Amino acid sequence: MNGSMPFMKICIHRGAKEIGGSCVQIEACGESILIDAGMPLTGESDSPPIPPTIDFESLNGIVISHPHQDHYGLLPWMPSLPVLMGDAARRILRAAAPFMRKPPLTLDGPSLVDRQTVSLGPFRITPYLVDHSAYDSYALLIEADGKRLFYSGDIRMHGRKRKLIEQLMAIPPVQLDVLLLEGTTLGRASSVAPEPEEAIEDELVGIFRATTGIALVHVSAQNIDRLVSVFRACLKTNRTLVVDLYTAEILAATGNRHIPQSDWNRIALCIPQRQRLQIKKAGLFEALERHSRHRIYPKTIAKNPGGYALIFRELWMADLERANCLDGACLIHSQWDGYLKEDRLRDIDVWRQAHGMPFHQVHTSGHASPDDLKRLVTALKPKTLVPIHSDRPESYRELYSCVTTRSDGEWWRV
């Protein structure tokens, strides 16, 4: 017989004061789960950066909120335990794997489905599908031993799924003991409200119209909202969207027939030389076959470059140059502008300038603005707000009165 008060123990192993590498452990009744097992965004090290404070003894499962490296990247070094994540997220990571130079992932485990509670030991886990730049992203309600914690994951309110957050705020989970809230934009942002994804589509339309040659759009193929914007801009400007096999596979992995697919009209598959080698090496002939209904070659693009927009990555540079596809071309950087400082982006910029291509920055963040975060906390009314995924934890006091800042590796009781 146990007469003690119920409690939950929480530890942010990493992410209490930084963006990226999120890893949280929750313990109740002698068992525990990890919420996210992320790779830090800064500094490549030789040994995997596993937080030393993780208690592996009690661990019985790993929940991954969404398929971004800084939330799942540590999985290859985790013990083989059930991995709970969305089905589409799982398919996306599996589809991406053959194209990446990364250690293999084991991803077997129960599925996260919007608002369907799963049990794991003493934990009841209820995922809420949210708006974020990764497809199939969830916030998580974790209940155990009479305590309730809500983890925002990465979240925004200006993408194509923002209605989901409005629904969450309209009928919020109640009596939350703790809210772990991401705050990526805190202290970083201007006071200007973030542009909605639809405005990005309009900007792309304007640039596509003003460009006589091919429009190269440098964007993550896993930012599905953005691929939709690029495709819709193509439809409005009579361009065909060119994707490579990696992008075609990611689009298919969403399992969503409303998301553009390689066999749709106005979409074409084109394989750069370096990817041809990857296909050979990884034996991806069946996938190539599956996406080849509208296959074209760089020389096709060269005949009418103004008829195309292309999902661009570094590996395209040599092929586009060789086939003379770049007359009148432009380059659109459709990602966080912080990446522009990285070496690989500098190489692309040198190449762009050598070809006299205009540069455009067209992007909206994957993360909620401070104002939107404030609306969310106000709706969720937690007893305590704990910062995570932010490099400005001190700024949370502007959002809410009951803020407790924690340190990486610190265990506390709720």
Ligand SMILES: [Zn+2]
């Ligand atoms: Zn994310």
